[in-house]
Amino acid sequence: MIEAQGLTKRYGDRTAVDGISFSVHPGRVTGFLGPNGAGKSTTMRMLLGLDRPTAGTVTVNGRSYADFPAPLRQVGALLEARALHPGRSARDHLRWMAASNGLAVRRVDEVLDMVGLTDVAGQRVGRFSLGMGQRLGIAVALLGDPPVVVLDEPVNGLDPEGIRWVRTLTRRLAAEGRTVFLSSHLMSEMALTADHLVVIGRGRILADCSMADFIAQHAASYVRVASPQRGEVADLLRSQGLDVAVHGDELRVQGLDAAAVGELVGRSGLLLHELTLVRSSLEDAFMTLTATSVEYSARQQTPAGAPR
Numbered sequence: 001m002i003e004a005q006g007l008t009k010r011y012g013d014r015t016a017v018d019g020i021s022f023s024v025h026p027g028r029v030t031g032f033l034g035p036n037g038a039g040k041s042t043t044m045r046m047l048l049g050l051d052r053p054t055a056g057t058v059t060v061n062g063r064s065y066a067d068f069p070a071p072l073r074q075v076g077a078l079l080e081a082r083a084l085h086p087g088r089s090a091r092d093h094l095r096w097m098a099a100s101n102g103l104a105v106r107r108v109d110e111v112l113d114m115v116g117l118t119d120v121a122g123q124r125v126g127r128f129s130l131g132m133g134q135r136l137g138i139a140v141a142l143l144g145d146p147p148v149v150v151l152d153e154p155v156n157g158l159d160p161e162g163i164r165w166v167r168t169l170t171r172r173l174a175a176e177g178r179t180v181f182l183s184s185h186l187m188s189e190m191a192l193t194a195d196h197l198v199v200i201g202r203g204r205i206l207a208d209c210s211m212a213d214f215i216a217q218h219a220a221s222y223v224r225v226a227s228p229q230r231g232e233v234a235d236l237l238r239s240q241g242l243d244v245a246v247h248g249d250e251l252r253v254q255g256l257d258a259a260a261v262g263e264l265v266g267r268s269g270l271l272l273h274e275l276t277l278v279r280s281s282l283e284d285a286f287m288t289l290t291a292t293s294v295e296y297s298a299r300q301q302t303p304a305g306a307p308r
């Protein structure tokens with residue numbers, strides 16, 4: 001389990017992470033979301049002992065990363081493209097990582113197989129594509145068979161097959177009882193992968209809840225209604241106290257489920273051509289929740305003198 005308590009990082013007068021507390025539990029995939037500059041990478045770097053908190057703590061199974069005698073056995077991590085020796089082969093890179101961390105060299109072929117790099121294991125990593133480099137980074141993360149796996153943007157540079165592979169892999173790691181903590185900009189992918197979400201904006205926690213609760217709380221679903229008698233249907237639904245918005249040829253109705261809307265209209269004898277429950281996506285929910293954080297960071301990044 002990963003636990004952050006009052007975790008804070010300041011760079012000069014800029015607060016990148018502002019006193020956040022959260023827990024990442026084993027047996028499920030926890031997604032870590034936030035707009036650009038929200039503090040995700042800084043949090044992950046502190047978790048992995050690459051940056052020192054200004055205040056607060058972050059621990060893995062009760063200990064700081066720096067206190068683990070063999071960290072790769074405890075926490076496997078993929079951060080943004082790591083420095084690889086371009087002349088070394090993928091297999092040699094993994095062997096070197098295994099040897100320098102006291103891990104069994106036979107594990108190298110197992111992880112090469114797990115990430116689908118067996119056929120190219122002898123090639124120099126300098127000639128690897130971005131996606132192959134990501135797979136190698138994931139192989140390093142899994143080398144020590146760790147109970148906790150932290151992946152920052154693991155699907156970057158992967159093709160659709162690779163993206164699906166990361167989804168299956170992370171879900172399997174969680175099903176094996178591991179703690180899986182994952183960031184991604186691909187919302188549709190995160191919606192399919194994560195069970196739980198921690199969302200940050202401007203260095204603070206905006207949400208820490210299940211995926212289902214997040215979507216239910218932060219984006220509204222509605223019933224799409226199409227009818228040749230649109231005006232009468234709208235009047236009827238409004239007379240029942242429902243919220244009805246007109247969008248082109250369709251009505252968007254909130255306050256009742258599709259079956260109940262259909263029964264109401266059906267009893268009145270009016271005609272219906274379409275009745276569909278439209279569920280909001282994770283992306284809608286994320287945009288709603290983080291709108292202010294995004295505006296803030298957009299303003300922050302406007303160059304001096306540029307029109308606003």
Ligand SMILES: Nc1ncnc2c1ncn2[C@@H]1O[C@H](COP(=O)(O)OP(=O)(O)OP(=O)(O)O)[C@@H](O)[C@H]1O
Pocket residue numbers: 011014015016034035036037038039040041042043
């Ligand atoms: N070494 C540093 N020195 C100064 N400021 C930094 C440093 N690292 C990060 N920051 C600032 O801290 C804030 C959080 O950055 P961080 O990279 O953690 O965000 P992020 O959520 O990972 O964003 P992205 O999705 O763009 O990677 C940003 O405002 C960033 O400019």
